[in-house]
Amino acid sequence: MRNHPLDGIEREDITITDVKVIPLSYVDPEGNLWRSGNYQVWKTDGAITQIFTNQGLIGIGEGTPYQGPDYIKEYTENTIKPLLIGKNPFDVEFLCNRGNTDRHTRAPWAGVDCACWDLIGKAKGIPVRELLAIDEQTAVDAIKIYASAGVEHEWYDNGEEFLIEEALRYKEQGYDAFKFRTGTDWEHSGMTMAKYELILQRLREAVGSDFRLMHEGIGTLAGSLEAVITDFAPILEDLGFYWFEEAFGGTQIEHIELFERLNEAMPTVMVSGGERFLERFEAQIWLDQGVLDIIQTDCNVTGMTENWYIARMAHLRNKIAIPHNWHGGGTTMANAHFVAGIPNRDYCELNQTNNPLKEGIFKEPLTVENGVMKLPNKPGFGVELIDDVEKKFPFVPGSYSKPNARIAR
Numbered sequence: 001m002r003n004h005p006l007d008g009i010e011r012e013d014i015t016i017t018d019v020k021v022i023p024l025s026y027v028d029p030e031g032n033l034w035r036s037g038n039y040q041v042w043k044t045d046g047a048i049t050q051i052f053t054n055q056g057l058i059g060i061g062e063g064t065p066y067q068g069p070d071y072i073k074e075y076t077e078n079t080i081k082p083l084l085i086g087k088n089p090f091d092v093e094f095l096c097n098r099g100n101t102d103r104h105t106r107a108p109w110a111g112v113d114c115a116c117w118d119l120i121g122k123a124k125g126i127p128v129r130e131l132l133a134i135d136e137q138t139a140v141d142a143i144k145i146y147a148s149a150g151v152e153h154e155w156y157d158n159g160e161e162f163l164i165e166e167a168l169r170y171k172e173q174g175y176d177a178f179k180f181r182t183g184t185d186w187e188h189s190g191m192t193m194a195k196y197e198l199i200l201q202r203l204r205e206a207v208g209s210d211f212r213l214m215h216e217g218i219g220t221l222a223g224s225l226e227a228v229i230t231d232f233a234p235i236l237e238d239l240g241f242y243w244f245e246e247a248f249g250g251t252q253i254e255h256i257e258l259f260e261r262l263n264e265a266m267p268t269v270m271v272s273g274g275e276r277f278l279e280r281f282e283a284q285i286w287l288d289q290g291v292l293d294i295i296q297t298d299c300n301v302t303g304m305t306e307n308w309y310i311a312r313m314a315h316l317r318n319k320i321a322i323p324h325n326w327h328g329g330g331t332t333m334a335n336a337h338f339v340a341g342i343p344n345r346d347y348c349e350l351n352q353t354n355n356p357l358k359e360g361i362f363k364e365p366l367t368v369e370n371g372v373m374k375l376p377n378k379p380g381f382g383v384e385l386i387d388d389v390e391k392k393f394p395f396v397p398g399s400y401s402k403p404n405a406r407i408a409r
Contacts, residue, residue, distance in 0.1 A: 004093065005308040008134055011090045012123040018052040019081040019112065022385075023069030023395035024328075026356050034151045034353050038185040039401045046328045046357045046393070047072040048385065049111035051089065057122045059089065060385065061114025062330025063107035064300045070397055076108045084112070089123075092116035093305050106278050106301060113303030114334045121380035128334075128381055132308060132341025139341045142374045146214070147173075148326065149352035150180020155189030156406065160199050164206045167213075170352070174370030177212035177242060177347060186221055188407045193222060197235050204239045212242040214272075219249035225258060229265045237266035243294055245272040251286065259291035272296055275324035280309040287317050294346070298324040299338050300331040307338060315344040325349040328357030332366055333381040340375055348373065361389050 002008065024046035033041045047069035051059040063072055087095055096113040098105075121128040133139035147170040153159035167178050183191065204213065215236060219225065222232045225248050236244055247262055248255045251273035263271055272294035277283045279302060286292045295314045299307045301324075311321040321344050325335040332350065339348040350368065351358070359365035362383045366373055376382030386392065 002134070005132070005305055006090065006093070006120070009120075009124065009131060011088065014057065014088055014090070014119070014123050015054045016051055016084045016087050016089060017054055019076060019084055020050045020052075021069070021073035021076045021111070022048040022050065022390050023073050024048065024357060024361070024390065024393040025069075025396040026393055027396055028354070033355070035154060035184055035404050035406070036151045036181055038188070038404050038407055040404045041401050043396060043400050044328065044355045044357055045069050045395070045400055046330055046361070047107075047111060048330050048361070048389070049076060049108075049115045051084070051112065051115040051119060053089070053119060055123070057119055059115035059117070059119030059122065059380065060330065060383070061111045061116070061118060061334060062300055062328070063109070063111030063114075064298065064331065065107070065327055067104055067107040069395055071104075072108045072111065075105060076112065080108055080112055089116040089119040092120065096303055096305060101278060103278060110300050110303040113305050114299060117304045117334075118380040125379050127375065127377065127379065128304070128337040129341035129375065132338065133343075137343045140345075141340065141377060142372050143336060143339045143345065144347045145175070145350045145368050145371055145373050146177035146179060146212070146347040147175045147352050148179045148349045150178070150183075150216075151353060154184045154406070155186070155191045156184060159183050159189070160202070163199070164203055167203060167207050167211070171207055171211050176210075176371055177214065178207075179214035179216055179245070179349070181216050182218060182221055184404065185407055193231065200235060200239055209240060213239070214243045214245060215241055216245040217249055218247060225255070229258065229261050233262055233265040233269070236269050241269050243270040243272045245296070246275070247271070247273075251276065251292075253285065256286065256289060256291060259286075260289070263291060270294055270320075272322070276301070277310070278302060279306055280313060283310045284313055287313050287319060290317070292319065294320045294322050296322055296324045298331075299334040300327065304334060304338060308342075311338070311342045311344060315342070320344050320346045322346050323348065326351045328355060329359060329361045329366065329383070332358060333383050336366065336373060336375055337381060357393060360392065361385055
């Protein structure tokens with residue numbers, strides 16, 4: 001077993017000559033891509049990192065755009081670029097092992113890290129997933145996708161029927177698993193735990209016992225964090241949910257004892273979390289405690305290199321790695337190869353909301369058929385940006401969310 005992700009992979013003589021970031025946006029014509037809680041999302045962003053080399057190869061990657069594509073561009077081109085010029089992308093671990101504990105700078109470094117892996121694959125002539133799987137198992141060229149959505153149901157506007165119809169639509173499309181959230185602001189919408197339990201029962205009856213359901217978050221909507229364990233977890237257990245994600249509104253270290261009790265409250269439902277973890281030592285605490293069945297670290301937050309270590313730690317502890325993946329095509333290409341290359345894979349997440357940055361930025365988009373994504377059999381990530389992508393999706397500055405106009409202030 002390798003101790004480092006590139007052990008056993010022969011270096012190539014290749015030099016970085018330039019680094020650029022292309023900020024992108026898609027703005028919904030009606031100003032509402034989806035609503036959740038008390039806010040609505042009016043645009044979606046992307047930040048594509050490009051690394052150029054003396055061999056003419058170009059690597060692409062993407063850090064999570066939550067930090068702002070304009071910031072990612074400024075930091076990458078002014079701070080990171082001078083550190084990379086003249087260097088070899090095969091030194092990715094040495095080059096990119098910086099800023100791991102700084103959430104703001106982690107996104108730019110993650111984009112660079114992923115772009116280096118794309119370059120390494122292109123220089124070696126093999127897909128990234130095969131680089132990741134070099135010593136333990138054969139990488140797969142197709143991965144299971146779960147439908148991640150459940151953010152468009154508005155409880156004040158027939159949200160119950162919308163949620164059930166949405167789940168049935170994914171089942172009809174060939175997906176076998178659906179993750180959803182708690183919908184719009186409960187206080188404004190008149191939602192209660194008693195009402196919500198009945199909705200979940202109806203949902204399970206509608207989709208059948210063979211369709212996997214996953215629930216993200218609940219937190220104090222349950223009444224208290226204690227009630228998440230005593231009242232809500234047994235509902236998910238009784239209804240045969242597949243996993244319960246970020247149950248207490250995040251994966252904070254002060255809640256680790258609550259996670260231990262959560263596992264006891266629902267022995268057949270897996271507990272997942274960790275999408276905000278930045279590096280392996282943050283994840284190790286939770287894996288060593290055994291409180292997470294599924295680790296959800298995201299290559300576009302940690303970088304591909306750091307997530308390799310996290311997945312390896314999880315594998316040694318018989319835990320599953322299913323990365324968070326909520327953004328566009330740049331983030332999906334990295335996480336999809338990651339899932340295809342690790343031994344402890346299950347699904348890859350795919351955001352089902354309207355987001356043309358998922359498919360529209362590549363000449364040959366990544367597509368899903370019957371809940372399965374087939375990955376390109378080409379070197380690196382195997383994708384190529386369309387010409388003038390920045391003209392088709394011009395960047396619009398500002399936060400992607402705003403207060404929900406339907407909720408009175």
